[in-house]
Amino acid sequence: MIAIHLDQVSVTYIAQPVFQQLSWEIHDNRVVGLVGPNGAGKSTLLRLVQGQLSSDTGYVNRQPGVSVGYLPQEPNLDAAKTVWAEALTASAELTAVNHALNRVETQLGDPAVYNNEEKLNRVLAEQERLLAQYAELGGAAYEGRVRSTLIQLGFETELERNLPITALSGGQKKLVGLAKLLITQPKILLLDEPDNHLDLRGKELLEGLIRSYDGGVVIISHDRYLLDLVVDEIAELALGRLTIFKGDYSEYAFEKQAGLLRQQQMFKAQNKEITRLEQAAKRLLIWGRTYDN
Numbered sequence: 001m002i003a004i005h006l007d008q009v010s011v012t013y014i015a016q017p018v019f020q021q022l023s024w025e026i027h028d029n030r031v032v033g034l035v036g037p038n039g040a041g042k043s044t045l046l047r048l049v050q051g052q053l054s055s056d057t058g059y060v061n062r063q064p065g066v067s068v069g070y071l072p073q074e075p076n077l078d079a080a081k082t083v084w085a086e087a088l089t090a091s092a093e094l095t096a097v098n099h100a101l102n103r104v105e106t107q108l109g110d111p112a113v114y115n116n117e118e119k120l121n122r123v124l125a126e127q128e129r130l131l132a133q134y135a136e137l138g139g140a141a142y143e144g145r146v147r148s149t150l151i152q153l154g155f156e157t158e159l160e161r162n163l164p165i166t167a168l169s170g171g172q173k174k175l176v177g178l179a180k181l182l183i184t185q186p187k188i189l190l191l192d193e194p195d196n197h198l199d200l201r202g203k204e205l206l207e208g209l210i211r212s213y214d215g216g217v218v219i220i221s222h223d224r225y226l227l228d229l230v231v232d233e234i235a236e237l238a239l240g241r242l243t244i245f246k247g248d249y250s251e252y253a254f255e256k257q258a259g260l261l262r263q264q265q266m267f268k269a270q271n272k273e274i275t276r277l278e279q280a281a282k283r284l285l286i287w288g289r290t291y292d293n
Contacts, residue, residue, distance in 0.1 A: 001027060001028050001029070001063070002025045002026070002027055002028075002063070003026055003027060003028040003062070003063050003066045003187055003188055003216055004025075004026040004049060004060065004061070004062050004063070004066065004068070004188060005023075005024075005025050005026075005060075005061040006022060006023055006024040006025075006026075006048075006049070006058065006059075006060050006061075007023055007058050007059045007060075007061060008021045008022070008023055008057060008058035008059075009021075009022050009023070009048065009055040009056075009057065009058035009059070009060060010022070010055060010056045010057040010058060011041070011044055011045075011048060011053065011055055011056060012056050013044070017240060018041035018044050018240070019041050019044075019045070019237065019240040019241070019242070020057075020240050021057070021058070022045075022058075022240070022241070022242050023058075023242075024235065024242055026049065026188060026216055026218060027216055028066070028187050028188065028215055028216040029215075029216060030216055030217075030232045030233060031210060031211075031213075031216070031217040031218075031219065031230050031231045031232050032216075032217070032218045032219070032231060032232065032233055032234070032235050033219055033220075033221065033227040033230075033231040033233070033234045033235070033248075033249060033252075034046070034218055034219065034220045034234075034235050034237065035220075035227075035234055035235070035236050035237070035249075035252075036236055036237035036238045037238060040237045040238055040239075041237060041240075042192075042220050042237055043072075043073070043192055043220065045237060045242075046070065046190045046192055046218065046220065047070070048060060049068065049188075049190060049218070050068050050070040050190055051068065052070070065187075066187045066188060067184070067186040067187050067188070068186055068187070068188045068190060069181035069184060069186035069188070069189050069190065070181075070190040070192075071174070071177050071178055071181055071189070071190065071191045071192060071194055072177075072192050073192045073193050073196065075173055075174060075176065075177025076177075077165050077173055077176060077177065078165065079164075079165050079166050080165075081164070081165055082161070082162050082163060082164055082165070083150065083155055083160070083161050083162065083163050083164075083165065083168070083176055084146075084150070084161040084162055086165055086176060086180070087146045087149070087150055087161075087176065087179050087180060087183065088142075088143070088146055089180070090146065090179070090180035090181075090183040090184050091137065091142065091183065091184055093137055094134070094137050094139055094142055097130055097133050097134050097137065097139070098134075098139075100126075100130050101127070101130050101131070101134065104123055104126055104127045104130060105127075107123045108120075108123055108124075108127070145183055146179075146183055147161070149179045149182050149183050150179055152182075152205070152209070153175045153176075153178065153179050153182075153205055153209075154172075154175060154201065154202065154205055155175075155176075155179075169197065170196070170197035171196075171197035171198040171199060171202050172202075173197075174194055174196065174197060174198060174202075175198075175202060175205070178191075178194060178206070178209070182209065185214070185215070186215065187215045187216065188215060188216045188217075188218070189210075189213060189215060189216070189217045189218070190218050191210075191217065191218070191219040191220065191221075192220050193220050193221060193222070194206055194219065194221070195221055195223050195226055203223075203226065206226070207226060207229050207230055210230045211229070211230055217230075218235075219231070224249045224250070224253075227248060227249035228248045228249050228250050229248075231248055231249065232246075232247075232248075233245060233246050233247065234247070234248075234249060234251075234252040236252070236256075
């Protein structure tokens with residue numbers, strides 16, 4: 001199913017067009033490798049799809065209920081937190097409910113509340129409402145989901161999960177950012193060079209997660225091997241245009257090379273035809289002069 005449709009979108013940066021009149025259909029069951037030269041606007045395109053940017057022209061149409069998760073090149077993590085505490089913030093809704101419940105518990109310990117029946121009933125009603133919301137959001141199973149996701153991404157022990165964010169390598173920070181997305185299971189994952197700074201084990205984990213993900217994935221990567229393993233198609237952004245190639249990166253590279261060879265052959269054929277026509281014109285000119293004489 002088409003989850004997101006970009007219709008004739010254009011984006012300009014410092015008076016220079018990044019891309020113009022670009023259209024794209026993102027499906028909820030395909031893995032797409034977004035490739036192109038540096039500076040072509042790949043990250044800008046992902047941010048437009050995610051909703052961080054608005055287009056100068058055209059529309060980004062998202063199907064109702066389609067959620068989008070975006071992993072930038074540098075994940076935005078709270079340096080004051082541990083891996084576990086940061087991962088728990090993945091669900092903004094549950095985080096807000098937990099904060100509200102903590103405030104209610106503080107109020108229930110206030111003599112001005114528990115000694116006043118009216119205030120106490122009001123706070124208890126608020127607690128009941130928040131607990132119902134917590135249950136509706138799956139709060140009871142949430143910590144288990146966070147733990148299993150972190151284990152899946154290599155944070156297997158409690159000691160590793162309690163590491164401060166400041167102690168992590170660049171690759172580990174990427175994995176924590178990815179974990180936060182996987183915990184919420186958005187319908188479309190947008191991954192901007194997620195394999196940067198990852199060691200071999202990290203890349204293997206990333207590969208497995210992308211291949212098994214229940215949704216659509218768009219990944220920017222310079223790793224041809226990774227793209228060969230996970231993608232269903234390649235979207236090439238170059239010179240402001242987006243071109244779709246079915247198949248993995250190797251098939252894309254072959255088709256690109258074949259296309260260049262066809263262009264060269266056409267160019268040679270055109271030059272050959274031009275030469276033939278020029279020679280024919282010269283013969284006609286010589287014949288004409290001879291005839292005139």
